[in-house]
Amino acid sequence: MKLTLHIWRQEQGASTGAMHTYALTDIPEDMSFLEMLDLLNEQLMKQGERVIEFDSDCREGICGQCGMMINGRAHGPLKHTTTCQLYMRSFKDGDTIYAEPFRAAAFPVVCDLKIDRSAFDRIIGAGGYVSVSTGQAPEANSIPYAHETAEAAFDAAACIGCGACVATCKNSSAALFTGAKITHMALLPQGQTETAARTQKMVAQMHKEHFGHCTNTEACEVECPQQISVLHIARMNYEYNKASLLHK
Amino acid sequence: MDAKIPAGPLAEKWASYKAHAKLVNPANRKKMDIIVVGTGLAGASCAASLAEMGYQVKSFCFQDTPRRAHSVAAQGGVNACKNYRNDGDSIYRMFYDTIKGGDFRAREANVYRLAECSQQLIDQAVAQGVPFAREYGGYLNNRSFGGVQVSRTFYARGQTGQQLLLGAYQALMRQEAAGKVQLFTRHEMLDLVLIDGKAKGIITRDLQTGAIERHGAHVVVLATGGYGKMYYLSTLAMGCNASAIWRAHKKGACMASPSWVQFHPTSLPQSGEHQSKLTLMSESLRNDGRIWVPAKQADERAPNDIPEAERDYYLERRYPSFGNLAPRDIASRAAKERIDAGFGAGVMKNAVYLDFSKAISEQGQNKIAEKYGNLFTMYQRITGINAYRQPMLISPSAHFSMGGLWVDYELMTTIPGLFALGEANFADHGANRLGANSLLQASVDGYFIAPYTIPNYLAGELQGGKTDTDHPAFEAAEKAVRQQLQQFLQSKGQLPADHFHKTLGKILYDYCGLSRNRAGLEKAIREIKALKEQFYHELCITGNERINTELEKAGRVADYFEMGELLCHDALTREESCGAHFREEHQTPEGEALRDDENFCFVSVWEWNKGEPVLHKEELVFENVKLSVRSYK
Ligand SMILES: Cc1cc2nc3c(=O)[nH]c(=O)nc-3n(C[C@H](O)[C@H](O)[C@H](O)COP(=O)(O)OP(=O)(O)OC[C@H]3O[C@@H](n4cnc5c(N)ncnc54)[C@H](O)[C@@H]3O)c2cc1C
Ligand code: FES
Numbered sequence: 001m002k003l004t005l006h007i008w009r010q011e012q013g014a015s016t017g018a019m020h021t022y023a024l025t026d027i028p029e030d031m032s033f034l035e036m037l038d039l040l041n042e043q044l045m046k047q048g049e050r051v052i053e054f055d056s057d058c059r060e061g062i063c064g065q066c067g068m069m070i071n072g073r074a075h076g077p078l079k080h081t082t083t084c085q086l087y088m089r090s091f092k093d094g095d096t097i098y099a100e101p102f103r104a105a106a107f108p109v110v111c112d113l114k115i116d117r118s119a120f121d122r123i124i125g126a127g128g129y130v131s132v133s134t135g136q137a138p139e140a141n142s143i144p145y146a147h148e149t150a151e152a153a154f155d156a157a158a159c160i161g162c163g164a165c166v167a168t169c170k171n172s173s174a175a176l177f178t179g180a181k182i183t184h185m186a187l188l189p190q191g192q193t194e195t196a197a198r199t200q201k202m203v204a205q206m207h208k209e210h211f212g213h214c215t216n217t218e219a220c221e222v223e224c225p226q227q228i229s230v231l232h233i234a235r236m237n238y239e240y241n242k243a244s245l246l247h248k
Numbered sequence: 249m250d251a252k253i254p255a256g257p258l259a260e261k262w263a264s265y266k267a268h269a270k271l272v273n274p275a276n277r278k279k280m281d282i283i284v285v286g287t288g289l290a291g292a293s294c295a296a297s298l299a300e301m302g303y304q305v306k307s308f309c310f311q312d313t314p315r316r317a318h319s320v321a322a323q324g325g326v327n328a329c330k331n332y333r334n335d336g337d338s339i340y341r342m343f344y345d346t347i348k349g350g351d352f353r354a355r356e357a358n359v360y361r362l363a364e365c366s367q368q369l370i371d372q373a374v375a376q377g378v379p380f381a382r383e384y385g386g387y388l389n390n391r392s393f394g395g396v397q398v399s400r401t402f403y404a405r406g407q408t409g410q411q412l413l414l415g416a417y418q419a420l421m422r423q424e425a426a427g428k429v430q431l432f433t434r435h436e437m438l439d440l441v442l443i444d445g446k447a448k449g450i451i452t453r454d455l456q457t458g459a460i461e462r463h464g465a466h467v468v469v470l471a472t473g474g475y476g477k478m479y480y481l482s483t484l485a486m487g488c489n490a491s492a493i494w495r496a497h498k499k500g501a502c503m504a505s506p507s508w509v510q511f512h513p514t515s516l517p518q519s520g521e522h523q524s525k526l527t528l529m530s531e532s533l534r535n536d537g538r539i540w541v542p543a544k545q546a547d548e549r550a551p552n553d554i555p556e557a558e559r560d561y562y563l564e565r566r567y568p569s570f571g572n573l574a575p576r577d578i579a580s581r582a583a584k585e586r587i588d589a590g591f592g593a594g595v596m597k598n599a600v601y602l603d604f605s606k607a608i609s610e611q612g613q614n615k616i617a618e619k620y621g622n623l624f625t626m627y628q629r630i631t632g633i634n635a636y637r638q639p640m641l642i643s644p645s646a647h648f649s650m651g652g653l654w655v656d657y658e659l660m661t662t663i664p665g666l667f668a669l670g671e672a673n674f675a676d677h678g679a680n681r682l683g684a685n686s687l688l689q690a691s692v693d694g695y696f697i698a699p700y701t702i703p704n705y706l707a708g709e710l711q712g713g714k715t716d717t718d719h720p721a722f723e724a725a726e727k728a729v730r731q732q733l734q735q736f737l738q739s740k741g742q743l744p745a746d747h748f749h750k751t752l753g754k755i756l757y758d759y760c761g762l763s764r765n766r767a768g769l770e771k772a773i774r775e776i777k778a779l780k781e782q783f784y785h786e787l788c789i790t791g792n793e794r795i796n797t798e799l800e801k802a803g804r805v806a807d808y809f810e811m812g813e814l815l816c817h818d819a820l821t822r823e824e825s826c827g828a829h830f831r832e833e834h835q836t837p838e839g840e841a842l843r844d845d846e847n848f849c850f851v852s853v854w855e856w857n858k859g860e861p862v863l864h865k866e867e868l869v870f871e872n873v874k875l876s877v878r879s880y881k
Contacts (some may be wrong), residue, residue, distance in 0.1 A: 007442065012794070030521060030631075035522050038746070041798075045744050046727065050791040053799055055312065060527045061626065062410055063316040085629050110456055114312075118433065120315050125425035129418035130377045134297040134695050137368070137375035144386030153379040154405055156703040157414065161315055173309045191377045 001027045002031050005040065007052055008100040013108050013116075018090035019098070031075065031090040031162060034059065034066065036088055036102055037099075054113035061225060064160030067167070068113045069100040074164035074223045082225045102167035105210045106174070117163050119209035120177060126183040126205035127198035143189050156184035158226040164222035165228075171212030176220040178206050179236035180228045196243035197245040203240055249502075249853050249866040252656045253357045255872070259339070259791030262361045265657070269700050270707035276371060276849045277302035280706055281465040283408025283450055285437045285492055290662050290670025291471030293694030299656070300419075301463060305465055307420065307430045308801075309782060310455060310487050315417040318473055318485045319690060322409025323530035323623070325391060326373075326687040328366035333390055337398040338378035339363045345396045346685060349575055350650070350678020351827035351843060352875050353505075353851065353870065357657060360381045363712035364690040370402055372695055376415035380404050392573070393683040401684045406530055406622045409687055416691070421423045435461075436800065438627040438732075439725045440496045440666065441467065446506070446718060447666035448715045451725045453733075458794040460729055464715030467665050470496060473696065474671040476509060478808045478815070479646035479761070483515055483528040484759035487800075488841070490575055493653050493672050494807040501661040502864065503855045504674035506580070506811065507819035510828050511553065511679055511762050513539075513579035514628060515645035515772060516538035517599040526645040526761025527630060529602070529623055529685045530728045534572045534614060536607035536638070539563050539579070541600050545590040551639045553599055562586055570880040573729060577828045578880060584762045585839065603639035648686060650828065651675040651818070654866070659693060659702035662855075665709070668692040674851065681858035733793060736802045741786030745801035748783045752776065752812055760816050765832040769820040773813055773844045782808040814854060814861055821863065845875050 001026045002057030010017025024043075027036055035058050041051040057065040067081040071074035076086045091097065101109050157180070165176040182199050191198075202206040214233055221230045254261045256266075272280065280303050284295040287309040295307040309317060328341035347354060348522065359623045370388070374380065380402050381389040416426035423429040427469035437453040441462075449464040458874050475490035476482040497503050514533060515526040517658040532866070535837040540547070545561040562582055564571040586592065593599050608616050613636055617624065629639070653661050655675055663669050670690035677685065716722075759772035783805065789798045825834040825841035826848070834842040852866040 001322070014515070028522070030519050031522050035524050040525060040747070042744055045788050045790050045798070046742065048790055052796055053797060057316055057487050058318065058321050059309055059525045060321060061316070061484060062407065063311070063320050063485065063627075065311055081629065081663075085626070087630065087632075089632065096703070105466050114795070117312060121315075121421060121424075121431070121433075124418060125421040129422045130375065131422065132372075132375045132419075134372065134419075134699065138372045140374040141387050143374075145382065147382045149385045150379045150382040150832075153377075154407075154411070157377075157379055158405075158413060159409060160320075160410070161313065174571045188377050188379065192373055205853040238644060240359040 001029065001088065001091065001095070003091065004029055004096045006010040006096070006098045009052070010109050011183055012111055018084065018164070019108065027086065027088055028122065031088045031100060032059070032084060033070070033086040033088065034084050044054045051109045051114065056084050059084040062160060063181035064162035067102055067162045067164055069102060071098050072101065074168040076224065079222055080225055080227050102163050104166045104172035106172065107163060107166065117161070119211070120161050120174070122209060123174065123178055123182065123202055123205045130185065130187070131194060145189055147197040149187055153184050156180045156187070156228065156232055159228055160226060162225060164223045164225065166211065169212065169224045170217060172213045173214060174206050174209070174211035175214035175233045175236065176224065176228055176230065178202050179232035182239055183232040183235045186235065195239055199236065201244050203236070249654070249864050250656070251355060251866060252658060254657065256287045258356060258360050261357050262364055266700055272703045272706050272710070274302050276710055277591065278304065280304065281306065282467045282702065283463055283465040284308070284471060285450065286471035286473060286670070286672070287417070287420065288317035288471060288473055288670060288696045289413055289416055290317040290691035291469070292413065292420045293691055294469055294471060294669055294698045295429055296419035297424035297695055297699045298702065305423070305429045306465065307429050308431065308435045308437060308452060309438045310434065312433055314420055314431065314433065315414060316411060317412040317857070318488055319687065320410045321485065322408045322687050323506065323528065324393065324475070324532040325408045326369070326412060327393065327400050327682070327684040328365055328370045329400060330370060332388060333399045337400050341398065342366065344398065346676065347678065348680055348878055349473040350562040350680050350688055352678065352845070352849070352870065353679030353826050353868065354676055356870060356872055358814065361697070362689055363496055363719045365696045366688055367697060369688060369691050373412055375417050376419065377597055378404060378411045378415045384759050391462050391535060393531060396682065403532070408448065409413055412687055412691065416694070419564060433442045437492045438729045438803065440499045441721050441725045442499055442663065443715070443719055443721050446664045449722060451722070451729050453729070455800060456795055458796070460726055462715040462726060464722070465714065466706055466715065467667065467708050469667045469669060469698065469702070470671040470672050471837060472672045475811065476646045476649055477482060478753070478812055479756050480524060480750050481518060482646035483512055483526055486524065489804040489807070490811050491804050491807045493668065494811050496602055496653065496663070496666060497585065498856050499663065500856070501663045502654040502855050503814065504651055504851050504853050505679070505818060506648035506651035507760060507815045507822070508828050509646060510648040510650060511580040511644040512575055512647035513576055513644050514602060514642045515647070516862040517594055517596065517641055517643035519596065520666050527626065528645070528647070529627065529640060529642060531576070531603060533620060536573065536619070537602040537604050538604055538606060539572055540599055541586045541591040541593060546597070549752070551593065560591065568881045571781065572737045574880050575680060575682065581762055581794050581830060582682050583644055599643040600643040601639035606634065613711035627770045648681055649680050650674065650679060654851070658704065659697055660705065661703065665705065668699060669698060677827055678706070686822065690812045706855065732803065733799065736787065736789050737793060738798055739787040739789055741788045743786045744788055745798060748779060748787070749801070749805045751779055752808055755779070756812055759821050762844055763830045763832055764819050766820065770817045770834035776809055776813050776816065783809065810859070811857070815853065817861055818852055822848060822852065844875070
């Protein structure tokens with residue numbers, strides 16, 4: 001297929017960026033979107049131009065390193081699919097495609113389509129863990145918990161930290177990311193002890209990083225590659241209120 | 249080569265090591281700096297554990313956050329001999345399975361310790377909040393994996409690696425927030441610095457700014473993962489590389505049996521030239537999927553139109569007692585044999601079928617979806633095929649490196665003060681790794697072994713004071729790194745780094761892949777040399793020394809050439825077939841591997857000598873198992 005691409009180019013964080021237009025022909029439909037960009041980069045190199053910088057690593061939808069806005073949608077037209085798992089069969093001959101970085105005050109652009117998501121790491125560092133050091137663990141089967149609890153905790157823990165939830169949110173809120181980690185930990189007996197303090201610290205960090213507030217639009221759940229449920233945001237709010245009432 | 253294995257009976261070696269290892273007192277730990285390169289299971293667990301003990305840790309990764317290390321991609325599970333199933337599992341049995349799985353080419357003492365520590369790892373992960381699968385009664389669940397007859401694999405749906413890694417990552421971030429770990433993301437290690445023969449630091453490039461930096465420490469730990477990406481098409485991530493271990497090798501760390509690379513039997517086949525990776529379908533699928541090819545060559549019928557009687561379930565036929573759960577090397581080679589003989593399936597005739605129809609009719613689609621739902625979804629996304637209705641197409645792909653930096657029992661390389669952990673080292677898997685043993689090995693290295701062995705080394709380094717990064721050794725290393733980068737940037741050719749990488753990958757697949765022979769390996773060495781020549785003349789790089797993906801790739805490919813040559817040389821000099829290393833000259837009339845214990849019961853340990861590798865041997869001594877022909881029939 002033949003495509004027209006409009007891609008955001010920005011030398012570095014401080015410089016101003018702009019959309020640039022490129023044309024591609026003979027794109028097979030079993031090519032992935034990122035392989036299509038690889039091909040475009042090869043062409044740019046032949047013309048002596050700097051390649052388009054974009055992030056990807058595993059290319060199988062699990063590491064969370066890829067991610068861009070494609071035609072205005074985080075990770076492109078498919079629901080629950082990372083950019084690297086998007087194949088060209090989702091487009092048709094003659095299409096025009098717009099690719100831009102995920103945009104949020106908390107995710108500054110590094111170069112072209114690459115952004116800085118270290119704010120997520122700092123939210124985890126604020127309390128997204130069980131305070132257990134190596135050597136302290138009791139025998140694994142000494143604290144049984146239900147199959148359903150494990151499955152529910154897994155659903156929350158499956159987050160890949162790609163940032164699509166933030167990018168798609170009109171408020172650039174990190175509520176889904178933060179809520180998922182709080183729920184994961186709060187569901188498990190191992191994590192419960194610290195729930196109140198964890199919730200307060202993680203929410204405070206989220207605000208410090210300039211993520212917006214959640215206004216329950218629920219767009220994040222639609223884009224999330226792991227289908228993380230917005231109910232985790234409700235859970236976070238519940239835990240936060242409980243902590244504020246009981247622990248101040 | 250002296251592996252420094254503690255004396256005493258096998259089962260007491262580790263306890264005895266721990267009892268006698270030297271300690272560093274808490275006041276001194278604060279003064280000691282440790283560099284850990286890599287934030288996968290091995291690196292993150294090591295960095296977090298050492299920081300918890302009170303050391304000052306600097307942690308490096310090339311991704312934008314530690315949580316993306318490729319451990320994240322492991323799907324199937326992690327082994328531990330908890331014997332929760334009461335199916336006869338024990339430390340000894342796990343030890344034996346691993347030694348046998350590795351085709352008797354691993355060190356007994358290391359493997360025993362791995363099995364021993366496996367129990368603790370599950371405790372550790374559960375305490376961190378890893379949501380392993382549970383039975384309805386609330387106790388931990390297990391599944392079985394290739395190469396064993398007990399159920400000892402713990403799993404978190406199809407994302408076990410991700411969940412284990414998040415546990416380690418969170419522990420790491422906890423220490424970062426506490427000021428005990430300094431994180432350097434988007435940093436690539438480009439050289440190792442030695443002072444007076446000891447590892448004292450590294451040179452890195454900040455991939456975001458292009459800045460070349462010097463980092464000094466009392467100990468350097470490399471936990472930089474596997475080098476399977478050398479084959480270009482592999483199950484590894486785009487950024488996986490051999491550069492950290494290769495550059496350490498060129499500084500004096502010996503490389504052990506690098507040609508022992510595992511090809512995973514169940515990855516998606518190549519579908520075209522543009523492809524950048526081969527996605528893995530977890531081996532756990534072989535619990536319920538049956539592997540077959542058409543019994544007739546070049547059969548053009550759709551799989552569902554081929555009647556039962558005209559299908560060849562070749563694993564069940566050749567290996568009746570293990571069947572579809574035969575170990576990876578055997579399953580991969582059997583697939584290649586069928587494909588090469590003209591029985592392959594799919595458009596490029598380069599695949600075999602993995603069929604779930606029997607399991608679905610017996611257990612129902614819902615049960616299968618609960619076990620492997622995400623894999624079926626992924627398969628459909630990539631291929632457009634619904635595998636609940638039609639068998640999957642799979643084929644072998646470069647996957648795991650058993651070889652790596654040679655380490656002794658303490659996980660120290662031949663350079664004092666340089667440790668190698670996880671997939672980056674050669675240690676526990678011998679010539680073939682059993683499924684679900686490597687998440688285990690990476691974690692055990694980092695959580696339970698390095699926290700004893702690194703202090704044992706540091707206890708002898710208390711006098712030294714801080715490492716001075718103005719030392720001429722740092723200067724020289726930095727200069728060499730800058731020169732290489734300049735050389736790449738000035739290159740005015742027309743071919744991108746990926747072109748060279750793909751070409752190298754093809755050479756390696758053809759001649760140093762699932763099966764090898766003398767003529768092929770000699771040819772590969774000649775072709776790699778020629779390709780390397782061409783690379784230095786015709787490489788095309790645009791952009792500048794700041795952020796530049798192409799510059800990163802060029803450095804990695806340059807190292808792959810040199811290491812690729814060593815792989816072929818290693819394979820050429822091993823005149824036997826063992827595990828993943830199958831030399832066509834050494835096989836039984838039925839096509840099974842023919843090991844030569846008389847002449848090759850050793851690990852090949854290579855010393856760098858400007859491209860003319862020098863061989864040292866670590867003789868393998870088996871005191872607790874009897875060497876036997878590894879039969880899965
Ligand atoms: C698709 C797939 C599925 C798998 N499934 C399983 C499974 O089910 N069970 C199992 O037991 N094993 C499995 N494995 C194997 C297992 O996942 C790996 O062997 C293991 O996770 C390796 O961990 P590691 O910590 O050694 O390395 P990695 O997790 O690969 O980490 C390497 C780290 O080193 C860093 N790094 C590398 N080079 C540099 C450099 N030059 N400079 C700076 N940093 C660098 C990276 O940034 C990264 O942080 C699988 C492997 C793959 C590829
Ligand atoms: S590259 Fe890893 S999720 Fe897309």
